[in-house]
Amino acid sequence: GESVGLHLPTLSVQEGDNSIINCAYSNSASDYFIWYKQESGKGPQFIIDIRSNMDKRQGQRVTVLLNKTVKHLSLQIAATQPGDSAVYFCAENGAGGNTPLVFGKGTRLSVIA
């Protein structure tokens, strides 16, 4: 889940298992959410997004679930591979209008071969 301290939380998963990364967002007015993947030494890379009129959206090996009641977002990665090792960020659009996306603090996913 999201960190409230100085260090990123880490999720360690066995290769081949499914991973679930959680995010608690802050603004009940947010209606657009994104997951990003950041590999070491690179910029964040867009994975998948979801709008608030949906509860679930699937991509290739990834699924995003949105629970607006408890303001919770999750990213599920099926059959986790070593190449999935990275830091994952969620982002929400907050107040909307021209206000930029608000990013969470990130979760580090480590895949154990």
Next chain:
Amino acid sequence: NAGVTQTPKFRILKIGQSMTLQCAQDMNHNYMYWYRQDPGMGLKLIYYSVGAGITDKGEVPNGYNVSRSTTEDFPLRLELAAPSQTSVYFCASSQQGTNQPQHFGDGTRLSIL
């Protein structure tokens, strides 16, 4: 597809020196952003722009300046470098503000000694 291009990739500055971090995008995006990312931490918004000639402060604007004279370019200027500005700087762009994913460059690693 170049996307978002940042230069330089690495730079070491002495305290009190100034420099400009360059950012260019070739996707004709209206919105552009500058973030900093400290080790093991998330992204903090420095400045953003919703179009040529328009800039706004983000969460941590002190010590930085920006300009947006063209749609393509969004340079970030440090006037008097301080050790607290040692960080990795990411530029991003998006077609719209809050309902579209941002596309990131690969960052500029800046050390101030």
